[in-house]
Amino acid sequence: MRTEMKKGDSRMSLSILIVASVAFALYVTCPRMTAMIATQTKISGLNPYLMISLGCILGIPLFIMLFYTLQRFGIGVTVLLAAALDVGAALVLGKLDLKAGIELMIITVFVYVGIRVAPLITNLLISS
8 A cells, every 4th residue: 555645646545545534534523623513512403413514514615725725825824724714613603702812812823833843842752
């Protein structure tokens, strides 16, 4: 089984696609998503199964937009765009206030710093 694809290589093994897709599905079912599901299921009259299904379908173009942004503009712009989408979710739910905005800003900074620092710390730990 091939484990790497060269840039521009349009061939892809089905097994690599399945493994990568399962891994992606596991990534997006992170603790934050659990918290969002818990928050949204408190809305009376909402069918949580339908909300999750429709939300996943509506999220597909947003994931593609994030990938495009990552490819064209890099991780910094992509993290900012993801934070803007998070603000959009809070606005739609009517849950954005000063405290939530500050928390979102802090989380965004930590995510960006984590993306930059994690490889450095990992290299230090592994090379020791």
